[in-house]
Amino acid sequence: MKQALLLMLFLSSAIYCSDFNLSIRGSIFIVPDVTANWFQAGEYCNSLGMRLAVIDNADENTQAIHSILDAGKFAESTTEIWIGGSNLGQGTDYYWQPTGAKFEETFWGIGEPNNLGGVESCAQLRHTPTQDWHWNDKQCTLARNFVCESTFVSRVVSYALNVLYGDETPFN
Numbered sequence: 001m002k003q004a005l006l007l008m009l010f011l012s013s014a015i016y017c018s019d020f021n022l023s024i025r026g027s028i029f030i031v032p033d034v035t036a037n038w039f040q041a042g043e044y045c046n047s048l049g050m051r052l053a054v055i056d057n058a059d060e061n062t063q064a065i066h067s068i069l070d071a072g073k074f075a076e077s078t079t080e081i082w083i084g085g086s087n088l089g090q091g092t093d094y095y096w097q098p099t100g101a102k103f104e105e106t107f108w109g110i111g112e113p114n115n116l117g118g119v120e121s122c123a124q125l126r127h128t129p130t131q132d133w134h135w136n137d138k139q140c141t142l143a144r145n146f147v148c149e150s151t152f153v154s155r156v157v158s159y160a161l162n163v164l165y166g167d168e169t170p171f172n
């Protein structure tokens with residue numbers, strides 16, 4: 001019985017992920033068709049059972065960029081898409097909001113984060129005519145598209161809860 005449940009978990013995750021053409025154990029990144037400020041963006045991702053993107057390495061950075069392109073959110077002029085990092089309102093150190101971890105591998109643009117005007121505390125993926133994809137700090141209250149991420153663990157937990165409780169979540 002236990003093995004059957006594990007097999008179901010595995011297969012369902014494989015089916016889910018194959019839609020996105022990504023490996024089963026990795027993260028899945030999507031860009032919803034909605035704009036929001038950085039705080040609302042995190043809430044929106046959470047409402048999908050996801051989180052605002054935590055980008056751990058170059059591979060995930062590339063995946064996040066592809067999710068922006070796939071969603072048709074690239075603009076020739078300037079593209080700005082929220083990811084899950086902030087400086088907690090002060091300083092130059094950046095942290096991932098969903099995990100609390102300090103930024104490690106980073107992909108900041110030239111001269112970024114620059115806290116322009118003293119109002120930039122949230123991280124975004126940006127593309128401009130003069131600079132290929134990079135990270136930039138920006139004013140958190142601006143409405144922008146954003147990248148949500150689901151991890152392998154979150155997908156398994158979500159699936160298991162659905163098996164056990166159906167639509168009746170035990171955490172309301």
Ligand SMILES: [Ca+2]
Binds near residue numbers: 115136
């Ligand atoms: Ca900036």
